Amino acid sequence: MLDAQNVSKAFGRFRAVADADFAVDQGEIIGLIGPNGAGKSTLFNCLAGDMVPNAGRIIFDGADVTRASAEAHARVGIGRTFQVPTTFEDMSVLDNVMVGAFLRHPHRDDAREQARRIVELTGLKPDQRARSLGTPGRKRLEIARVLATDPRLLLLDESLAGLTPGELQDAIALVRRLHEMGITIVIVEHIMEVIMTLTKRVVVFNQGHVIASGTPEEVVADERVIEAYLGRTGTPERGSKP
């Protein structure tokens, strides 16, 4: 479904993504993990059209989308959430979700209908003001806004971070439901419980490229992965969460 080949993205002379290969098959639910600063969000930015890579190619359903805009990516069916939710604070939940729904439903009534379906699916209250939402509500709204664009590939960037254990279980159930509905999913997440529970395949990123890939059990036992997280001295890197 998605095939990113030799993708690089540099900021000045620093290559945040460096010759990365990353492929996703239709129907998969993949975990993308790696230490802070490994380049996961930057890869998502490239895959979703929020940044144009300096080198490499990104193919989605056989079409080259490497240089396509974020809107064009959304149109072909690639949706992504942001770590910091992109919420319109003074608007209701329903209106926020409608913003996404307008992509495929130019008529207001159709967009509202689509938004209502998604708000119900995600367990939000349509009339609640976005400003009054707590962390779980904001995370859900961010997912809902993207779902309203009808993605076939959903890139979740730490969408389950900052939740209590109970909220986390609800969020895991929601992601599972979306997968069962036929959406292919890539999850960037530091919470290993999420990765171990939801995914069958995990790709490990470090210093801008893939260093390991396999089942969750395989990657957590992989020497290269342990070294990437702990460093050569065995001293945990500051901020490394898993």
Ligand SMILES: Nc1ncnc2c1ncn2[C@@H]1O[C@H](COP(=O)(O)OP(=O)(O)OP(=O)(O)O)[C@@H](O)[C@H]1O
């Ligand atoms: N717009 C930018 N300008 C300059 N440097 C950037 C920019 N975006 C990211 N970086 C740098 O690129 C590197 C990779 O960042 P990125 O956010 O992709 O990592 P990440 O794996 O998602 O990290 P985290 O798990 O902490 O979210 C970091 O060193 C970061 O400081």
